[in-house]
Amino acid sequence: MIPSQSSSDLSVHGNPISKMFKQPSSAKEWEQYMLSQEQIDLFTKQGFISGIKILNEKQVEILNNELSHFQSLTTEEKALFYHYETNESEDPEKVLFHALGAWRVTPGFHDLLWAPAFRMAAYQLMGRSYRLFHDQLFCKPALHGGVVAWHQDFSYWTFTKPMHHLTCWIGLDDTTKENGCLYYVPGSHNWGLLPVTGLTGDMDAVRTVLNEERLAIFDNRVANELPKGYASFHHPLTMHGSYSNLSDHPRRATVINTMDHLTLGNLAGYDRLDALKSFPEMIHDKPLDSRFFPLLFDGDKELEAMANKIPKISFE
Numbered sequence: 001m002i003p004s005q006s007s008s009d010l011s012v013h014g015n016p017i018s019k020m021f022k023q024p025s026s027a028k029e030w031e032q033y034m035l036s037q038e039q040i041d042l043f044t045k046q047g048f049i050s051g052i053k054i055l056n057e058k059q060v061e062i063l064n065n066e067l068s069h070f071q072s073l074t075t076e077e078k079a080l081f082y083h084y085e086t087n088e089s090e091d092p093e094k095v096l097f098h099a100l101g102a103w104r105v106t107p108g109f110h111d112l113l114w115a116p117a118f119r120m121a122a123y124q125l126m127g128r129s130y131r132l133f134h135d136q137l138f139c140k141p142a143l144h145g146g147v148v149a150w151h152q153d154f155s156y157w158t159f160t161k162p163m164h165h166l167t168c169w170i171g172l173d174d175t176t177k178e179n180g181c182l183y184y185v186p187g188s189h190n191w192g193l194l195p196v197t198g199l200t201g202d203m204d205a206v207r208t209v210l211n212e213e214r215l216a217i218f219d220n221r222v223a224n225e226l227p228k229g230y231a232s233f234h235h236p237l238t239m240h241g242s243y244s245n246l247s248d249h250p251r252r253a254t255v256i257n258t259m260d261h262l263t264l265g266n267l268a269g270y271d272r273l274d275a276l277k278s279f280p281e282m283i284h285d286k287p288l289d290s291r292f293f294p295l296l297f298d299g300d301k302e303l304e305a306m307a308n309k310i311p312k313i314s315f316e
């Protein structure tokens with residue numbers, strides 16, 4: 001488990017620390033970021049929605065500058081990450097940088113968690129107040145960027161319960177089929193929980209656990225091409241993955257994973273405890289409510305009476 005505190009650990013701040021994002025100061029001001037009922041319905045039907053602007057050019061530049069710094073971290077900074085692999089690709093010819101915990105290290109990735117367009121959309125798609133679960137970086141260099149194999153996020157997250165999580169994927173480069181954009185399989189969030197089949201090796205490993213009918217649905221996969229600064233949101237069971245980057249442009253992305261504000265630890269019997277050794281402390285059957293899991297949106301406080309009137313996933 002990670003040390004409880006470090007002098008430069010930004011997780012001590014449960015609120016934004018820079019002026020990178022202007023926060024709405026009234027319920028009314030949140031309206032500009034609100035998803036429509038059609039977008040909520042689409043998420044319910046296909047398990048993801050896309051094309052939501054989160055960052056302007058300047059904000060993308062701040063994050064990409066901080067990202068460059070992650071290639072030459074001090075030992076103290078590196079220790080703040082929950083997971084840090086400069087190359088997690090199982091293919092020796094490819095490179096995939098994958099890290100969890102950037103929000104503890106630099107102000108831009110810390111404050112990204114409070115980007116208003118992300119916060120509002122996540123509230124509507126969770127249907128409830130929520131916390132940070134963790135962030136992620138997935139970066140593929142030009143020419144030899146590695147794959148992220150088809151998977152469901154929750155197959156890696158069964159050390160928490162109940163399942164009421166959400167992923168926001170944000171491009172830090174324009175992403176295209178050529179540079180390894182994300183793909184989704186519409187409707188796959190209704191398939192139930194599948195086993196872990198690997199993240200950075202064989203792109204199609206998950207096929208071994210799918211029946212004929214589901215394999216056929218894979219043919220409907222959708223390329224999530226997006227301009228930089230734009231996001232997609234997906235359900236924790238939606239099947240997704242991304243192919244190699246053989247183009248001459250990098251493909252960098254950051255991800256925010258959220259969970260219901262009442263999520264509990266579920267570690268008893270979890271068989272991949274080793275993968276959690278650098279994670280914040282989690283206790284079986286206890287709420288994940290330490291400073292490592294900040295409350296990112298309190299619907300009643302931010303939206304007051306409006307919270308009951310806006311389009312959102314119905315939770316109960």
Ligand SMILES: O=C(O)CCC(=O)C(=O)O
Nearest residue numbers: 138148167169242253255
């Ligand atoms: O960025 C990618 O290619 C993979 C992202 C991913 O697996 C996720 O957002 O859960």
